[in-house]
Amino acid sequence: MITIKNLSKVYENGSKPVKALDNINMHIQKGEIFGIIGYSGAGKSSLVRCLNMLEKPTAGTITIDGKEITALNDKELRTARRKIAMVFQHFNLLSSRTVFGNVAFPLEIAGVPKKEIKQKVEKLLALVGLADKYDAYPAQLSGGQKQRVGIARALANDPKVLLCDEATSALDPETTKSILKLLKDINRQLDLTILIITHEMKVITEICDTVAVLESGKVIEMGNVVDVFTKPQHSTTRAFVQTVINTEIPEPVKQRIGQEGGGRVIRVSFIGDHTGKTVISSIVKKFDVDANILYGNIDHLQDTPFGGLIIELTGKQESILKAEEYLAQQGLQIEVIANDC
Amino acid sequence: MTADISLINHLIEISPELWKATYQTLVMVGATMFFSTIIGVPLGVLLVVTEKGSIMENPKVCSILGSLVNIFRSVPFIILLIALFPLTRLIVGTTVGTAAATVPLVVGAAPFVARIVESSLKEVDKGVVEAAISMGARPWQIITKVLLPEALPGIILGLTITTVTVISYSAMAGVVGGGGLGDLAYRYGFQRFDEITTYAVVVILVIMVQLVQSFGSWLSKAVNKK
Numbered sequence: 001m002i003t004i005k006n007l008s009k010v011y012e013n014g015s016k017p018v019k020a021l022d023n024i025n026m027h028i029q030k031g032e033i034f035g036i037i038g039y040s041g042a043g044k045s046s047l048v049r050c051l052n053m054l055e056k057p058t059a060g061t062i063t064i065d066g067k068e069i070t071a072l073n074d075k076e077l078r079t080a081r082r083k084i085a086m087v088f089q090h091f092n093l094l095s096s097r098t099v100f101g102n103v104a105f106p107l108e109i110a111g112v113p114k115k116e117i118k119q120k121v122e123k124l125l126a127l128v129g130l131a132d133k134y135d136a137y138p139a140q141l142s143g144g145q146k147q148r149v150g151i152a153r154a155l156a157n158d159p160k161v162l163l164c165d166e167a168t169s170a171l172d173p174e175t176t177k178s179i180l181k182l183l184k185d186i187n188r189q190l191d192l193t194i195l196i197i198t199h200e201m202k203v204i205t206e207i208c209d210t211v212a213v214l215e216s217g218k219v220i221e222m223g224n225v226v227d228v229f230t231k232p233q234h235s236t237t238r239a240f241v242q243t244v245i246n247t248e249i250p251e252p253v254k255q256r257i258g259q260e261g262g263g264r265v266i267r268v269s270f271i272g273d274h275t276g277k278t279v280i281s282s283i284v285k286k287f288d289v290d291a292n293i294l295y296g297n298i299d300h301l302q303d304t305p306f307g308g309l310i311i312e313l314t315g316k317q318e319s320i321l322k323a324e325e326y327l328a329q330q331g332l333q334i335e336v337i338a339n340d341c
Numbered sequence: 342m343t344a345d346i347s348l349i350n351h352l353i354e355i356s357p358e359l360w361k362a363t364y365q366t367l368v369m370v371g372a373t374m375f376f377s378t379i380i381g382v383p384l385g386v387l388l389v390v391t392e393k394g395s396i397m398e399n400p401k402v403c404s405i406l407g408s409l410v411n412i413f414r415s416v417p418f419i420i421l422l423i424a425l426f427p428l429t430r431l432i433v434g435t436t437v438g439t440a441a442a443t444v445p446l447v448v449g450a451a452p453f454v455a456r457i458v459e460s461s462l463k464e465v466d467k468g469v470v471e472a473a474i475s476m477g478a479r480p481w482q483i484i485t486k487v488l489l490p491e492a493l494p495g496i497i498l499g500l501t502i503t504t505v506t507v508i509s510y511s512a513m514a515g516v517v518g519g520g521g522l523g524d525l526a527y528r529y530g531f532q533r534f535d536e537i538t539t540y541a542v543v544v545i546l547v548i549m550v551q552l553v554q555s556f557g558s559w560l561s562k563a564v565n566k567k
Contacts, residue, residue, distance in 0.1 A: 081474075088471075
């Protein structure tokens with residue numbers, strides 16, 4: 001749906017130019033929710049703003065739904081923009097218009113007849129769960145409700161792509177969840193391609209299929225969310241993963257590991273189905289070792305469970321090694337943390 | 342007692358003059374506000390949209406308009422009044438009378454309106470304009486559907502301030518033959534030492550300004566949905 005080729009953006013402000021985007025290449029599939037995560041200043045906003053040409057790229061091409069939008073003239077661009085909707089962090093609603101008027105706005109711009117506008121707006125407000133707020137002004141709405149209006153407005157012209165620029169960053173955690181759920185529902189109901197820019201890893205784990213990690217204007221890691229999450233390659237990615245899943249060993253457990261006679265401590269990590277298996281009890285039975293679970297956590301990435309156990313194994317060294325081998329054969333990842341035996 | 346009666350008698354005596362002058366002032370101010378709004382609002386819009394980085398960026402037009410507005414705003418009104426005699430004669434055919442006084446008033450007030458509209462439009466959230474651009478809005482649609490409606494409460498307040506200023510300028514314009522309350526106060530109060538007429542004029546002007554200001558504030562609040 002979206003193909004980005006060699007995209008660069010340089011800001012020529014003042015004496016030294018700032019390179020916000022450095023040779024970005026990406027492909028976003030139709031119907032997927034694609035997340036772009038990065039710290040502030042990583043270039044993610046510049047990237048999303050290039051996609052609807054709010055920023056003109058310095059180099060490179062962007063193709064959306066077969067149209068090379070970087071090559072369009074003003075008039076063509078205005079028409080193309082109707083199909084590339086955007087949702088903003090600070091909602092950007094018209095304070096002088098009611099909820100109805102705000103959602104009707106993009107339809108008016110597109111020259112849709114009044115009667116059709118009314119029908120369409122009613123349908124959209126029902127979709128985002130705001131049918132009763134028809135006549136309210138934005139000032140009378142909560143942040144979550146404002147964003148629902150923002151989303152309804154974005155969907156008005158039946159876009160092919162929905163760009164979300166930090167759409168949940170100004171909202172509290174509960175509201176964030178409900179807005180993300182709404183985005184996911186829309187994605188499924190309308191088969192709409194959604195691109196989400198965020199600095200919150202929770203947003204990515206909650207609804208994204210694919211993730212790209214941006215740092216200093218470069219894509220440092222990209223792929224399926226479960227893969228990137230469970231095997232982060234880059235330190236920045238790892239730091240983001242840490243914000244939602246605690247892969248650090250807790251301090252008391254660490255102290256215990258350091259103690260004398262602590263035996264061999266291993267970390268067993270699993271993704272997906274493996275969690276259900278009773279592997280720990282089988283190694284105790286099969287290999288005559290004692291397994292003491294020091295710490296464990298299981299998380300869910302959308303529908304995929306994953307997690308890790310920190311186990312202290314005591315017994316004959318030979319048996320322990322055999323037990324580890326067995327665990328590895330079961331498709332688990334083994335990492336030796338301490339070896340005191 | 343006798344003093345009171347003579348005061349009332351005097352007021353009754355000059356009341357036709359007072360009514361006439363009030364009417365002339367209202368006509369002058371009304372016409373001035375009508376034409377200054379018609380000229381000033383588009384000028385203010387142009388000042389904003391042609392600015393660098395705005396929706397119809399055109400630095401040349403922006404700086405020419407800006408200088409023009411500054412020139413007219415920097416000339417003291419009393420000088421403008423006299424300097425514009427040729428223009429007034431061209432438009433109205435004479436330099437005397439209420440209609441003739443309106444010309445310099447408009448020339449003085451329109452740039453003021455332009456600057457007030459400009460500053461109100463600049464208060465409009467950039468994000469909202471950006472949202473409209475991202476939806477494919479044309480510049481004209483952004484001006485009429487976003488900028489002006491969003492800035493309306495501020496523009497109304499600005500026009501109220503302008504109206505009050507024009508009321509006081511109209512007193513000066515009256516002196517050069519336009520009639521109105523200022524002229525009346527000048528002729529009776531200053532030239533005939535008739536203090537009562539002067540005070541009566543002042544009271545009427547105070548009431549006029551109060552009404553204008555209250556109405557403007559109320560209207561601005563009524564359209565403000567923020």
